[in-house]
Amino acid sequence: MKTFLNSKKLMLSVAAAAFTAVGVFGGDAAAQQTIKMGMSAPKTGPLAGGATVTHWPNVKLWVHDVNSRGGLKLKNGRAKVEVIEYDDRTNPGEAIKNINRLATQDKVDFILAPFGTGFNLATAPIFNKLGYPQLAVSAITDKIPTLTKRYDNIFFMLGSTSTFTGSVVKILKKMRSDGKIGNRVAMVNVADAFGIELAAAARPVFKEAGFEIVYDKSYPLGAKDLSPIVKGAKASNPDAFVAWSYPPDTFALTAQARINKLDVKAYYTAVATPFPSFKGKFKDAAEGILGAGGINPDTPELKAYFKRHKEVTGKDADYWASAVTYASFEVLGQAIEGVGSIDRKAVTEYIKQHEFKTVIGPVKFVNQNSERFWTVGQWQGNKFYGVSSEGRPGARPVIDKPDWK
Amino acid sequence: MEILLGGILLGGTYALIAMGLQLQYGVARIMNLANGEVLVAGSFGALWLFTGAQINPILAIVLLAPAAYILNYFIYLIFLRPLVRRAKSEGQLEVDSILSTFGISFIFIGLLHAIFGGEYFNYEYLEIPFEIFGQAYGVNRIIAFVGAAILAALLYIWLTHTRSGLRLRAVSVTPSSARLVGIDVERTSAMAFALGGAVTAAGGSLISMFDTFDASIGVVFTMKALIIVILGGVKEIRGTIVAAFILGFAETAVATLIDPGLTLAAAFLLFILVLLFRPQGLFGRQSS
Numbered sequence: 006m007k008t009f010l011n012s013k014k015l016m017l018s019v020a021a022a023a024f025t026a027v028g029v030f031g032g033d034a035a036a037q038q039t040i041k042m043g044m045s046a047p048k049t050g051p052l053a054g055g056a057t058v059t060h061w062p063n064v065k066l067w068v069h070d071v072n073s074r075g076g077l078k079l080k081n082g083r084a085k086v087e088v089i090e091y092d093d094r095t096n097p098g099e100a101i102k103n104i105n106r107l108a109t110q111d112k113v114d115f116i117l118a119p120f121g122t123g124f125n126l127a128t129a130p131i132f133n134k135l136g137y138p139q140l141a142v143s144a145i146t147d148k149i150p151t152l153t154k155r156y157d158n159i160f161f162m163l164g165s166t167s168t169f170t171g172s173v174v175k176i177l178k179k180m181r182s183d184g185k186i187g188n189r190v191a192m193v194n195v196a197d198a199f200g201i202e203l204a205a206a207a208r209p210v211f212k213e214a215g216f217e218i219v220y221d222k223s224y225p226l227g228a229k230d231l232s233p234i235v236k237g238a239k240a241s242n243p244d245a246f247v248a249w250s251y252p253p254d255t256f257a258l259t260a261q262a263r264i265n266k267l268d269v270k271a272y273y274t275a276v277a278t279p280f281p282s283f284k285g286k287f288k289d290a291a292e293g294i295l296g297a298g299g300i301n302p303d304t305p306e307l308k309a310y311f312k313r314h315k316e317v318t319g320k321d322a323d324y325w326a327s328a329v330t331y332a333s334f335e336v337l338g339q340a341i342e343g344v345g346s347i348d349r350k351a352v353t354e355y356i357k358q359h360e361f362k363t364v365i366g367p368v369k370f371v372n373q374n375s376e377r378f379w380t381v382g383q384w385q386g387n388k389f390y391g392v393s394s395e396g397r398p399g400a401r402p403v404i405d406k407p408d409w410k
Numbered sequence: 411m412e413i414l415l416g417g418i419l420l421g422g423t424y425a426l427i428a429m430g431l432q433l434q435y436g437v438a439r440i441m442n443l444a445n446g447e448v449l450v451a452g453s454f455g456a457l458w459l460f461t462g463a464q465i466n467p468i469l470a471i472v473l474l475a476p477a478a479y480i481l482n483y484f485i486y487l488i489f490l491r492p493l494v495r496r497a498k499s500e501g502q503l504e505v506d507s508i509l510s511t512f513g514i515s516f517i518f519i520g521l522l523h524a525i526f527g528g529e530y531f532n533y534e535y536l537e538i539p540f541e542i543f544g545q546a547y548g549v550n551r552i553i554a555f556v557g558a559a560i561l562a563a564l565l566y567i568w569l570t571h572t573r574s575g576l577r578l579r580a581v582s583v584t585p586s587s588a589r590l591v592g593i594d595v596e597r598t599s600a601m602a603f604a605l606g607g608a609v610t611a612a613g614g615s616l617i618s619m620f621d622t623f624d625a626s627i628g629v630v631f632t633m634k635a636l637i638i639v640i641l642g643g644v645k646e647i648r649g650t651i652v653a654a655f656i657l658g659f660a661e662t663a664v665a666t667l668i669d670p671g672l673t674l675a676a677a678f679l680l681f682i683l684v685l686l687f688r689p690q691g692l693f694g695r696q697s698s
Contacts, residue, residue, distance in 0.1 A: 048528055049519055049626040057528035057624075196671050223671035227630045229621070230420045233665035236412065236545065252530050256622040264539040264548045277530070286534055320529075 038084045040077060040347060042068075043091075043107030045128075046120040050095025051226075054252055056120040058280055059143065059326045062318035064088060064117065067334040069317050077338055080345035086338075089113060097127040104128050108135040114347040115337060122146055123198060129156050138340075138353040140333040143326050145169060147206070153373040158353050160370055162329055164378040164395065169297070170207040172380035172393040174214050176295070176403055177245050177271055181216075185405055186270045191220035191243035193234055193258070195251050203249040203275070219243055226251065235261040245271035252277035255296075256286060263290055268408040271295060279324035279382055279389045291384040293406030298325025299382020299391030300365070301399035310364040324382060324389035332363035366397060411543050413663045419547060421658025422555030425562055425651050426617060427631050428638035430610030432650040433565075435639055437582040437602035440490055441504050443511040445635055446628030447518035448478060448607050452614025453623050454522060457531055467535060467615045468553065474615050475608040482607025486600045489514060494599065515628060522625040532622040550619035557616045561609060562651045569647060578602055582645050637681050643691025653692055656680070 046060050047053045068086050071077060076085040089111050093100035100119050107113045118141045119128055125144035132139040133156040140160045146152070147166045152159055180186045190211055194200035200223065211218055220241035224234055231254060238246060246269045248258050255277040262272065277283060278296020287294075302311060307328060314322040314331075322328060339362075340355040341347065360369040368375050377396035382389045383403060390401045427449065434442045455474045459465040465473070489510055497503035536553065539546035569575035580588040581598045589595050638657060642649030657677055664676040684692060 049523060051626075053523075053528040053626055054530035054624040058530075061528075193670075222669055224665070225671065225674040228670070228673060229423055229634075230416065230662065230665075231670075232416060232547070233662055234670045237666065237670070253622040253627075256530070256532055257620075260537055260548070260620065264537065265546045266539070280530075282530060282532070286532055288534075 038079075038082065039087045040084045040115070040341070041111065041113040042086055042088045043104070043111060043113035043116040044088055045091045045093050045100055045103035045107065045116070046124075047095040048090075048092035050093075052095040052121050052124075055143075055276065058282070058320070058323050060120045060330055061090075062314065062320050062322070063327060063330040063334065064090070066314055066317045067331055067338070070313070071338060078342045078345075079347075088117075093119060093124065095121075097124060100124050100128050101131050104131050104135070108137065115341070115349070115352075117334065117337070118142060118144075125159075126152070129159050132156070133158055136349055138337070138349060138356060140337055140356075142330045142333045147202075149374050150372070157373075160333075160356060160373045160375070162333055162368070162375045162378065163326060164380060166202055166206050167210075168378075168395060169380055170203055170210055172395075173247060173273060173295075174207070174210045174216070176381055176393055177216065177247075178214050180245075180271055180403065180405075186244040188215065188217045189219045189242060189244045190216045190247060191238040191241050191245070191269075192218055192247045192249075193220070193238065194223045194249035195226055195254055196223040197226045197251070199251065199276075200249040207247070207249070224254070226254075228254070228257075231257045232261045232265070234258070235265050235267055239265055239267045243269055245269055245273070247271075247273045248275065250274050250276065252280070256283070259283075259287060259294070263287070263409045266409050270405045272406045273381075278384075281321035281323060284384065284387070284389070290409060292386075293384065293404055295381055295383045295392070295403070295406075296389065297381070298323075299379045299389060299393070300324050300328055301379075301391050301397065302388050304366070304399065306364045306366070325379065328365050329378070332361075332365045332368060335363045336361045336368055412545050413659070413666050415542055415545065415547065416662040416666070417659035418655065419551045419555050419658070420662055421655030422558035423551070423617060424634065424638055424654035424658050425558040426554065426613030427610075428635040428642075428650050428654050429558075429562065429565060429647065430606040430608075430613065431632075431635040432639045432642070432644070432647050433578075433602045433606035433609065436645045436647070437578050438486070438490075438599040438606070439494070439500065439503055439585070440486070440507045440511065440603055442603075442606070443508060443632055444485075444515035444518055444628075445511075445606075445610055446630065446632030447515045447522070448482065448610045448628075449614035449617070449631045450623055450625070450628040451518060451522060452478060452611030453618035453621065454526055454531070454614075454625075455611065456615035456618045457533055458526075460533055460535065467619050468557065470615050471557075471612045475612045478611030479604045479608040483600055483604035485514065485607075486603040490603070491596065491600070494596070515632075519626050519628065526625060528625055530622050530624045533618075535619045537620065548620055554616040554619060557612070561612060562647075565609070565647055566651075574601075637677065640691060641681060641684050643694025646691070646693040649691055649693030656692075 047056045071086050076083040091103040107116050116137045118139045120143050122144045125141040138158050142162050149161050149165055194204035220238045255274040273295040275297040279298045284291050340352045343355045344351045360367050379391040379394045381393040383392045392401050392403045394400050431445045434440050452474055456467040456470045459470045493506040536549040538549050540549045577593050577598050581595050585595050638653045642653030660676050661673040665673050
């Protein structure tokens, strides 16, 4: 593998078939100075579907935005941004190799963080060793304190596993005390690191809050038929349904819940619920469905962002990590401008010390963790609104999920 | 009852996934690792026809199956026939075809990715509940099952009751003797391979009604198809169909009675048991 990955030319010819490297866009004025950004995330493999919605369009949008205003302002003039993209094929080994290659062979000035919790954790040591700041967005873990202590160059923006599950429980508690739901919770999860970790974190919190978990099952990633699980959940007669799910199963569970008329006042599915395609598929039936993330899409900054996202990339942004991903690039860009050069050490320090103005509002890192983030959202009308957040204003009240039509 | 019906519907889906590979592997002797990609291409084709021209996925088969037939015919002629000619033994052909089709699968992924992009796709077609014995099932799943049943019946009747079907079976059993009785083995193999592709694409079109898919999900289908084909006995389409339903029942029963998390384990346990006690597959004949 290593030998034929050595020359870029050869690499590109291989890429047509193997789809490993995808190309370079950005700077059009060759004479001008440029800042080279490296990027490794999935274009193929199980995580590609999520990355194509949340990650890649924002790389394109940010480069477009920066370059159309002339580039980043450095001490010695403006520099346009150029991006080198690699596909990690949803393979952590490949991701580490890509990062290494970006630093040592393409000699990029900065590397944008990869996509997915596992991938950010897997590449953290190499980012650290090479001395590149790593602004992890799509990474939710309870290991944030440990990791930030160990690596002085990693930053987190999307929250931790326990705040995530905690806020779902908080919402259910509120609904219970309002007399809308009872004590019975049906919980299912995808049997993979993400789902298992969230389910394990949720179990004691539900119990502590006095909820009874009446159905608690997992299903394998890529299962073709989720109707037994939904039928089982329905038979347990729950008041609330919570699924720690991944994109394909978020869709499949919801389709089955509708077919089987699993009517609960609180229905939660995790990843991909805030995707525009979720609304696209379920249309009015999406009303009242709770999901991971959320955002306040009605701020002027975000309204403009959603509009620009559609114009530049031709796609709709999702209602959660899309804008945060974009914000992470903004932070990096502003830090580079603040320092006025591509001194990576100084840029990392700058990120730690300053507050940044971004599309999602002000971002400030405390112990390398942005403590303001959204945790739960809900489809209300045509938008997915944040209904629970840590430190972000504008959360909407939760509505009862209407029965399936 | 719930398990029986659920199992039948899931079995139908599995039959759609596996029948094409059986033709390709059992008759044309190509262990086609790009099979899942052809299925996904069928799904994308159905999506494209449905969203672009309001052609429903069932009618879409009329367009997709012939297109897949032609495409697979050329894939066979260009990429695989040279391997067949060169191969000195069945084992060597197997290794060569695995490597070659593995590469072809990447070309498929690349093309689908370039054309449709990498996101998840699905669309909404007949996702309405239909009640049987008090339990609701998606109409689209029932249609997929009926489609699988029709396809299976057609294939079976064709293989057992027509001359060309007989030729196919002869090649499947012993290619060398088939040649002796005047069968053009190369052409028959090409036809079997192309037909397998067409069946797979038709399956993809039906499955796309209720599945969420993306450009690189094909390998999931390939693995399932492989298990089913080997479970049923490589050279018997009947075996594949029966195996698909057995797997469907087993998974639904385990999901309903024990734990949905164990469906994969159940499938592999079944697979291991068959490999241990009937290595030729449920319907396979002992090789001489």
